[in-house]
Amino acid sequence: MDKQTDFVLRTIEDRGVRFVRLWFTDVVGSLKSVAVSPAEIEGAFEEGIGFDGSAIQGFSRVYESDMLAFPDPNTFQLLPWRGEVDPTARMFCDITTPDGQPAAADSRHVLKRALDQAAQRGFSFYVHPEIEFYLLERDSVENWPLRPADQAGYFDNEPGGTANDFRRRAVGVLEELGISVEYSHHEVGPGQNEIDLRYADAQTMADNIQTLRTVVKEVGIEQNVHATFMPKPFPDQPGSGMHTHFSLFEGDNNAFYDPAGEYELSHTARQFMAGVLHHAAEITAITNQFVNSYKRLWGEDEAPSSIAWGHNNRSALVRVPLYKPGKGQSTRIEYRAIDSAANPYLAYALLLAAGLKGIEEDYDLPPEAQDNVWELTPAERRAMGIADLPGSLEQALAIMEESELVAETLGEQVFNYVLLNKRQEWKDYRAQVTDYELRHNLNRL
The missing domain is CATH 3.30.590.10 (Glutamine synthetase/guanido kinase, catalytic domain)
Structure with missing residues (x-):
């Protein structure tokens, strides 16, 4: 586990973060978000979070719909407007196919x-x-x-x-x-x-x-x-x-x-x-x-x-x-x-x-x-x-x-x-x- 990943996990625990929003962008530029519990984040770093790519504009065809979202620990931030009642953080994600290849339709990967x-x-x-x-x-x-x-x-x-x-x-x-x-x-x-x-x-x-x-x-x-x-x-x-x-x-x-x-x-x-x-x-x-x-x-x-x-x-x-x-x-x-x-x-x-x-x-x-x-x-x-x-x-x-x-x-x-x-x-x-x-x-x- 690298230092930034360790920092994210410790911050989530120390600040009592209740939800972590994983963000990525579809082809048109709309921001997509899935909220996961803190207990799932370590697994998300290692294995990603699965989702149906065929439901996202431009991401995949139905027969190749499975996608994985891997959070980028360098983008971790607490969301100030959520306040201290239910502290919430966010991270941007890189999207891959199940075999670990970058998703062809991941806007972030196009720029990378x-x-x-x-x-x-x-x-x-x-x-x-x-x-x-x-x-x-x-x-x-x-x-x-x-x-x-x-x-x-x-x-x-x-x-x-x-x-x-x-x-x-x-x-x-x-x-x-x-x-x-x-x-x-x-x-x-x-x-x-x-x-x-x-x-x-x-x-x-x-x-x-x-x-x-x-x-x-x-x-x-x-x-x-x-x-x-x-x-x-x-x-x-x-x-x-x-x-x-x-x-x-x-x-x-x-x-x-x-x-x-x-x-x-x-x-x-x-x-x-x-x-x-x-x-x-x-x-x-x-x-x-x-x-x-x-x-x-x-x-x-x-x-x-x-x-x-x-x-x-x-x-x-x-x-x-x-x-x-x-x-x-x-x-x-x-x-x-x-x-x-x-x-x-x-x-x-x-x-x-x-x-x-x-x-x-x-x-x-x-x-x-x-x-x-x-x-x-x-x-x-x-x-x-x-x-x-x-x-x-x-x-x-x-x-x-x-x-x-x-x-x-x-x-x-x-x-x-x-x-x-x-x-x-x-x-x-x-x-x-x-x-x-x-x-x-x-x-x-």
Whole structure:
């Protein structure tokens, strides 16, 4: 028994933990949980906890349904919102087949596999996400129209306001869970907030994002508001993105940093950016996986819809943040299309794979976009060689289906399930008669 496993077992006994929640993520990004008693945990470390994988979206076919969940002792944390009455802890799990092989459809394993491939090239992958979400009046979710929980705007300080109290509580819970928060503030839309997590390796960060989503939902219930990570809940307000900053490290050295390079970017950083841009359209069905995601991308509210990069240019898909001379460890790039509803394991695996492909094949980085891309006409963008991201989930799936990079990174089972699941979503959406159609056509046609 290793030290961390021993620590978990002793903590469970010393703190009187009554329940341990074992967490894992399905292909769509939904968090799954099974609560086990403390007496079962030692056995779970050694033999796993069995479950029916065919009942989980994308996990397995009926004839190969048996799965095992092995808790990762390094992710053990007590859940602060459960209090001291019935102390409850959680651990993330790795999913295997009965013969001990990693489950092909385990999102966490998809990312681990991509990180292993980066490690074979001497790289470790660090990320720093800015996670946006809306707070809504709880009764408006059941009795439309939706109403935001406040009318504040960007960086507004609203003394005694709902958002201030909410963020203070949410940040406190996250820090009790060992998740470092760098910033939190009100965003542009009424009721819209943002929490930025301090950078960490991609595997830890994907776990942290899943935990943050749960924390935000739980604190919302406490404070009688409804928290949503839906990409675009209001047609006339900005959508919720998850802008993510990336960097590759070689040991303790930032592989993206070159003091002699333009914007202090190394050749490796420029190749990585070129790879992300080259494959951006192919991965969009994962970074923006819902019909509603495209309302954000094409809603003309600060979301990028064209494949371009720029230095400190917030209209670009890939932004090179303002560099700090002499602070090479902070050199990074930012991908701005990904939204807050993405499966972070799959999204980060694909962004890493795209960047590594650019390094391996020495892709050329296209010229920098120095203009406001949002203000360019389609003809102007074409003349500058700037392509667009897919305009709908249907288009994104059609492009992804032809992508060798996505198929190889996700693996056959996840790749096929995403196509099947999302095509059904598009089919269901296409059959809907919307309020817009009724308002504009019912009386005049």
